[in-house]
Amino acid sequence: MKQGDHKTGHSQRNRFMKAKEIQELIDFISNSGLAEVKIETDEFKLSIKKNSEAPAAKPSENITPQYTQAPTQVAPPAPTEASPAAQNLLEVKSPMIGTFYRSPNPDAEFFVNVGDSIQKGQPVCIIEAMKLFNEVESEVSGKIVKILVDDASPVEYDQPLFLVEPQN
Incomplete structure (x- = not known):
């Protein structure tokens, strides 16, 4: 034995x-x-x-996202009116640390844009972490008022990604 x-x-x-x-x-x-x-x-x-000035981690192996996308122009934020509704905005937050992508691949349309109505459970972005692409679903229903993160940017756990005006 x-x-x-x-x-x-x-x-x-x-x-x-x-x-x-x-x-x-x-x-x-x-x-x-x-x-x-x-x-x-x-x-x-x-x-x-972690480094807030240079957010790209330097892993011991060369790990890069499976696709890259040229930086896109982000639309300027819509003018905000001093209304009670502006104070009732909800946040869609990142469930993990990773890289934020607005579309499923470089050639596809963005999941959501400012002004789009979304439903709870609807995919709004992808967070790539360690070569795993995780679809993020909204936990709220409403209208996208602001996108807080640029495409292909690193995000932290619980970081707000979108501001949503709740539907009545």
Whole structure:
């Protein structure tokens, strides 16, 4: 009977971190206030660095989004009127850290534009995190009043992405 066989089977099962575990780790680090974290094991290297002036992380491997898009002109914000409705705007926030994309691919139309009416559960953008593209659905219904993030920009967990005027 070999004593190492049982141990090898166990380590094989826990060899790689699951995407959910990685996302939880990123969320934890984001909320901890740490500026930089490096984790290195036999199986992988993970380097996470927060820097508000240069938001692009420098991972140990060259990880780039699967598509790039030329910067797009963002429409100037609509003039705001001093009305009670302006104070009742809802936010659609980022559920994770990643890169914000307004369209499913570079050649496609944007999911939503200023002035569009949206329904709860409707896809409004994509957040790319570690080569995984996550469709973000609105948690509110209403009209898009302002898009707060430029296309292909890095976003933080819980960062407001859109301002929505609720429907009556």
